[in-house]
Amino acid sequence: MSDQNTAATKDEFMQAAIDEARMGRAQGGIPIGSVLVRDGQLVSRGRNKRVQENNAIKHGEMDALMNAGRQRTYRDTVLYTTLMPCYMCAGTIVQFKIPKVVVGESRTFGESKEFLESHGVEVVILDLQECVDLMNEFIAAEPTLWNEDIMEL
């Protein structure tokens, strides 16, 4: 049923972000994925690589932005991400002047919505059960790893 409920709101870009999250989990990593989009085209894709690359700053959003290389501007981009951004990623969105973020879900994590909106960023939360399930299954299986990633150890 949840697939039917979310089908109307999940476009190809959120699907690409979810695909990145699933690939990350298959690699033993944290299942959060992101893509950067401009003019209806993918600019770059990314996924959390804390485990895969021993890298604390490679959240999905940061990996996608790193993979985009140097862009003249981000004012015409949209960032899609499976989970509500943490403050690192939210601060990056504000600094990069990305005007819009589409979020898979904010039930399992995320306190940056007010910060983003106070800096003029449009935040669209799709509340996809698929994304909630992905995180809940991961957090149940790897609670210590998750707490490391959100700095709650």
Place this chain on the structure above:
Amino acid sequence: MSDQNTAATKDEFMQAAIDEARMGRAQGGIPIGSVLVRDGQLVSRGRNKRVQENNAIKHGEMDALMNAGRQRTYRDTVLYTTLMPCYMCAGTIVQFKIPKVVVGESRTFGESKEFLESHGVEVVILDLQECVDLMNEFIAAEPTLWNEDIMEL
């Protein structure tokens, strides 16, 4: 005169951050450096690598944190950085729960002090003329590169 004025407040860690900034400039990059410190010992060093690595997220602070790998906690660390953090780096400091930031200068850039302090981060601004000169010389020589780095193009 400025060297004498600042000698009393510039310790070995800020000197290491300045060394990183100068090495970055010598590489054709943006002269901002940072180091992470725990218990009076260097954990890692970093510098802005936008130019050197075609990497928009590698500000000095982010590079130092990336070079630190996975740390169990950052609650016992201090981040030294030659320039007031941007929102990406400030959001990262908040997310990583780094309790204290020592800043070389905030005259040429920086609007994140209030955000950092509102999240309980202690911000110490040394206001070193050496750091101001480093940035002013760079901005005069490479205004477009600087505006790219702070997303003002």
